[in-house]
Amino acid sequence: MMKKYLFFIPLLVLLAGCSDLAVFSDYDPQCNFGNYRSYCWPSSAQKKNEEDYLTQNPFIYNRICSAVDRELSKRGYTLKASDDADFIMNLQAHIEKRTVVRSLPQTYFPRYYFRRGGFWYDPWWGFGERESYLSSYEEGTLVVDVVDARHKKLVWRGIAKGLVKQYRNADAMQADIDRAVYEILRQFPPGQAEK
Secondary structure (H helix, E strand, O other): OOOOOOOOEEEOHHHOOHHHOEEEEEEOOOOOHHHOOEEEOOOOOOOOOOOOHHHHOHHHHHHHHHHHHHHHHHOOOEEOOOOOOOEEEEEEEEEEEEEEEEEEEOOOOOEEEEEOOEEEEEOOOOOOOEEEEEEEEEEEEEEEEEEEOOOOEEEEEEEEEEEOEEEOOHHHHHHHHHHHHHHHHOOOOOOOOOO
């Protein structure tokens, strides 16, 4: 009998569902995106940033690449060898620890207690002070770049930011990756974004 092991995989919230994502893009207005028909991924010989989250997590990198391939295919782009492609796709991801300070007024705490002679009620309203709470979380950022293959120039960038989520299985993670990539690439090419 095979044992099933639950595993936790931290991933960007941008992969945690579209409602939690902050997605935006920018582009080179001089670029004619209508000329683009094919794309490629950078060769493995190109030096990668060792601090990049995707360099450290090749399985997640491959899942995101597959999701990008599916989305670009739906838009009519063809994956080709690097010397034949019109543009190059690049991915980056980063996770940063964030801290939030929340200040809340002290709340009303009624107290009931039993003393000789019966129950007593002692309302306490506080002193008008505020209580501060620190909470920490991890914010993830996924960057999808489109680089003109001929000029080696960045022409479009899509960015998604959100909270980091823990996953118990790969299927749930893949579903969120697909949704996040869809949200980023729905703004590509500029001027033809889906409504």
